[in-house]
Amino acid sequence: DTEVTQTPKHLVMGMTNKKSLKCEQHMGHRAMYWYKQKAKKPPELMFVYSYEKLSINESVPSRFSPECPNSSLLNLHLHALQPEDSALYLCASSRGPRGSSGNEQFFGPGTRLTVL
Amino acid sequence: GNSVTQMEGPVTLSEEAFLTINCTYTATGYPSLFWYVQYPGEGLQLLLKATKADDKGSNKGFEATYRKETTSFHLEKGSVQVSDSAVYFCALNRDDKIIFGKGTRLHILP
Numbered sequence: 440d441t442e443v444t445q446t447p448k449h450l451v452m453g454m455t456n457k458k459s460l461k462c463e464q465h466m467g468h469r470a471m472y473w474y475k476q477k478a479k480k481p482p483e484l485m486f487v488y489s490y491e492k493l494s495i496n497e498s499v500p501s502r503f504s505p506e507c508p509n510s511s512l513l514n515l516h517l518h519a520l521q522p523e524d525s526a527l528y529l530c531a532s533s534r535g536p537r538g539s540s541g542n543e544q545f546f547g548p549g550t551r552l553t554v555l
Numbered sequence: 556g557n558s559v560t561q562m563e564g565p566v567t568l569s570e571e572a573f574l575t576i577n578c579t580y581t582a583t584g585y586p587s588l589f590w591y592v593q594y595p596g597e598g599l600q601l602l603l604k605a606t607k608a609d610d611k612g613s614n615k616g617f618e619a620t621y622r623k624e625t626t627s628f629h630l631e632k633g634s635v636q637v638s639d640s641a642v643y644f645c646a647l648n649r650d651d652k653i654i655f656g657k658g659t660r661l662h663i664l665p
Contacts, residue, residue, distance in 0.1 A: 443598075470651060481644055481655035482599065495652065529598055535651070543589060544653060546598040 443547035445530050451553045454520060460550045462513040462530030470535030471513040472544060473505060476527040488513060489535055520554045527551050557582045561645045561656035568635055569664050576630040576659050578619075578645035586647040588612075588621055588628040593642045593658075602630075602643070637663045 443464045452458050462471065470489045474482035487495035488507040502524075504516040513530055528551075531544040561578040568574060580588065590602040590612070603612030608623035617632045628645060640663045645656040 445598075479658075479660075481658050484652060487651060489651070531599075533651070542648070542651075543587075543601045543604055544648075546591075546600070548598040 445547035460515040464532040468532035472531040474529040559656035564660040574632040591644045
C-alpha cells in the first residue's frame with residue numbers, strides 16, 4: 440500500500456460547526472504533515488508530526504487542532520472556522536525522521552473545505 | 556533563508572513540443588530538490604527528485620539535474636503530451652520542511 444488516503448473528499452461547514460478531517464497511511468512512515476492550499480497557490484505547511492509527536496506548528500490559529508492517535512492516523516479538528524479558511528487541506532507522510540532531507544513526502548488527494 | 560523561484564506561468568505548448576520550466580533555489584547547506592505535479596482536482600504527486608549535486612532525476616520522460624554552481628533544478632521534457640497539462644511545483648527539503656515554488660501551470664494543446 441503506497442498511498443495516503445483522506446476523508447472526506449469534500450466538506451461544507453458553518454462557522455459554528457465542529458468537524459474533523461482524517462488522514463491515513465500504511466507505509467510505515469513516521470512523519471506526517473498537514474498543509475493548506477488556496478487556489479492557484481502552493482501548499483502552505485501547517486503542522487508536522489514526527490514519531491507521533493507534534494514537532495512543527497507554523498503559527499496556525501487554535502481553531503485548527505491536530506491529533507495523531509497512532510503512527511498511521513492523523514486528524515485535523517476544526518472549530519469556529521472563518522470563510523477565509525476555505526481551501527484544499529492536504530495530508531502528507533514521509534519516512535522521517537527529522538533531518539532526512541532526501542525523504543520525499545507522499546501526498547493524499549486532499550479535502551476540499553468550504554466554510555459558509 | 557530557504558526559497559525557491561520558478562518561472563511564472565501559464566506555459567502553453569503544442570503537443571510534441573520541448574518543455575523547459577526553470578527553477579532556482581536559495582538554501583543553506585545541501586538541500587534535496589524535488590519536482591511535484593498536481594493534476595486538476597488532485598493532490599500532489601512526486602515527479603522526480605535529486606539529493607546531491609550533479610544528480611539527475613528522471614521519470615515519465617521528465618528530467619532535471621541538480622546544479623549546485625548555478626543553484627538550479629530546471630525541468631525538461633523532450634516531447635510533451637496533452638496529458639502533461641497540470642501545475643508543476645519545484646521544491647526543496649531542509650530539516651523535514653518542504654519549501655515550494657509558486658507553481659507553473661502548463662497547458663498542452665493537441
